Amino acid sequence: MPPDHDRSFRQLPSSVHTLVVGSGPSALYLSFLLNGNVPYYDPDTNGPHPDRLLHTKLDASKDQPLYDTLDDLPALTAHFGSSISYSSTAHKANVLMDALSQPNVDIDFDPAATRTRVRYQHHPGYKTGHVVIGCSALPGGQWSEVLDGCEEKGDDAHTLSYAETLSLPGYSFRQFYKMHIGAEMPPFTRPRRTDVARYYSMYPQKVGIEDNVFSRLTVTNIVRDDGDGFLVSVQCGEEDVDLIRCQHIVLASGLFSHPCPPPDTVAPYVDTVADRPRGRTLYDSAILSEPASASYRPADESLPDTSSDSGVALSLPPTPTLPSLPVLVIGSGFSAADYITTLPLNRPLIHMFYWDPVNRPSPLKACHPEAYPEYSRLYQSMKAGHGNCRSAGPYEGIANGEVLFVKEVNEGLECTIRLQNGQHTTRLVEAIKPFTGRRTKMNWLSPSLRYEMGVIDPKGWVGRDGFKQEILEKGWELANGVWVCGALAGDSLVRYGLGGVISVAKELTKHPEGHIQGILNGV
Numbered sequence: 001m002p003p004d005h006d007r008s009f010r011q012l013p014s015s016v017h018t019l020v021v022g023s024g025p026s027a028l029y030l031s032f033l034l035n036g037n038v039p040y041y042d043p044d045t046n047g048p049h050p051d052r053l054l055h056t057k058l059d060a061s062k063d064q065p066l067y068d069t070l071d072d073l074p075a076l077t078a079h080f081g082s083s084i085s086y087s088s089t090a091h092k093a094n095v096l097m098d099a100l101s102q103p104n105v106d107i108d109f110d111p112a113a114t115r116t117r118v119r120y121q122h123h124p125g126y127k128t129g130h131v132v133i134g135c136s137a138l139p140g141g142q143w144s145e146v147l148d149g150c151e152e153k154g155d156d157a158h159t160l161s162y163a164e165t166l167s168l169p170g171y172s173f174r175q176f177y178k179m180h181i182g183a184e185m186p187p188f189t190r191p192r193r194t195d196v197a198r199y200y201s202m203y204p205q206k207v208g209i210e211d212n213v214f215s216r217l218t219v220t221n222i223v224r225d226d227g228d229g230f231l232v233s234v235q236c237g238e239e240d241v242d243l244i245r246c247q248h249i250v251l252a253s254g255l256f257s258h259p260c261p262p263p264d265t266v267a268p269y270v271d272t273v274a275d276r277p278r279g280r281t282l283y284d285s286a287i288l289s290e291p292a293s294a295s296y297r298p299a300d301e302s303l304p305d306t307s308s309d310s311g312v313a314l315s316l317p318p319t320p321t322l323p324s325l326p327v328l329v330i331g332s333g334f335s336a337a338d339y340i341t342t343l344p345l346n347r348p349l350i351h352m353f354y355w356d357p358v359n360r361p362s363p364l365k366a367c368h369p370e371a372y373p374e375y376s377r378l379y380q381s382m383k384a385g386h387g388n389c390r391s392a393g394p395y396e397g398i399a400n401g402e403v404l405f406v407k408e409v410n411e412g413l414e415c416t417i418r419l420q421n422g423q424h425t426t427r428l429v430e431a432i433k434p435f436t437g438r439r440t441k442m443n444w445l446s447p448s449l450r451y452e453m454g455v456i457d458p459k460g461w462v463g464r465d466g467f468k469q470e471i472l473e474k475g476w477e478l479a480n481g482v483w484v485c486g487a488l489a490g491d492s493l494v495r496y497g498l499g500g501v502i503s504v505a506k507e508l509t510k511h512p513e514g515h516i517q518g519i520l521n522g523v
Contacts, residue, residue, distance in 0.1 A: 022253035023134025024141025026486025036127035042119035067506035093499030140200030165495035170207035256438035331435030355399035452479035
């Protein structure tokens with residue numbers, strides 16, 4: 001039997017109160033809330049919040065939904081700027097919900113101290129009719145793409161975030177871990193991306209929102225209805241287009257839905273087939289609790305300890321014969337870093353990256369060496385090699401270079417590169433792997449709706465910061481009836497998406513007059 005979220009198994013409604021575009025973590029959490037699960041501050045189950053001032057501000061209203069508490073957001077978060085425990089760049093609503101959902105998760109080794117201070121109570125009166133529409137094969141949005149041929153590709157790096165910060169309310173990653181591993185999850189676990197993808201794919205069924213979530217569907221057009229609300233065109237593969245009428249649109253389609261095209265000079269030579277010979281990397285253990293460490297190390301470093309925290313030796317297969325020619329990796333962000341850190345030890349590598357630490361630093365710069373050793377180590381290699389070019393063992397860094405042209409020769413690909421000082425050099429490589437970033441393209445919104453939201457690019461491309469500035473100026477409703485949440489709001493980490501979702505749910509579960517709304521066109 002097809003899964004409940006499979007479009008081929010169910011029919012979309014012809015009308016609904018709210019239509020959510022995207023099926024990633026923020027969309028799934030929004031569906032959880034719109035199904036009548038109402039958040040409250042909870043100082044009783046796991047004790048008061050460790051921030052005593054925040055606890056004092058919230059304690060008097062613990063019997064009121066956090067929807068109402070958000071009205072006092074400036075007062076609640078006024079003291080956050082004086083503490084390093086709170087993000088200074090994320091939206092205040094997101095910072096508040098992160099603080100309540102997993103207090104001190106980055107610094108406290110005691111799992112009990114980091115447990116949530118939010119409880120959810122089901123109130124049918126808050127339930128709002130909605131559908132969540134995603135184009136991925138499974139719930140989870142772009143996370144589900146990780147499952148597509150990951151074993152064949154050898155592409156299963158550990159996540160940047162800790163498992164606790166990837167959890168959603170109602171069914172945590174800790175619960176998923178215990179069910180699949182049969183043990184308690186250790187603190188500061190950074191799971192494999194495939195396990196996170198499986199967790200999100202299971203989430204709808206575990207929390208009872210599977211009737212609202214539809215997969216394998218593509219939103220092809222959204223226009224304002226002549227009468228009221230919106231008319232949405234939805235397509236499943238080559239099938240006919242369905243039309244859905246709705247009163248509200250929530251854009252939760254993510255900030256990185258489309259990969260940016262590689263430079264024209266290298267595009268014809270991009271290696272789309274994985275060339276990672278599996279070998280002595282630290283990602284070869286089958287157990288989920290394996291500690292995350294980098295497989296890439298300079299040649300003069302000793303091999304790391306291969307025992308797990310539990311004392312069980314991690315078996316490493318024999319080191320394969322590595323190609324004599326290097327692979328050319330282009331990119332300065334996490335995608336390039338993930339590829340590099342999963343290469344076998346001592347794999348020859350040329351890394352070409354953008355370097356401007358003052359105006360546009362690599363996101364790897366913010367990675368602490370103890371929390372994210374592989375990213376930090378790579379950043380230090382980039383920093384050491386930000387001159388014209390510099391080699392360190394199997395790694396050669398080229399900052400601010402440009403591939404002028406590529407020529408196929410018998411041995412491989414001969415690349416002519418212009419260095420940042422204007423000089424030209426050539427490198428013979430086995431393969432070219434560009435990781436030039438991802439952006440979101442919203443060409444499925446009508447031109448008039450894009451104009452209302454401030455999307456000025458004629459093809460619908462959204463800026464690298466999403467709608468962060470627009471939300472600061474206008475709030476979460478960027479056009480009449482059009483809401484934004486999740487990474488598209490400018491905070492790309494899952495942990496910093498919950499507050500925006502609650503802010504949107506607060507408004508969607510209200511009548512225009514401010515009264516709680518019952519089920520409208522429920523599904």
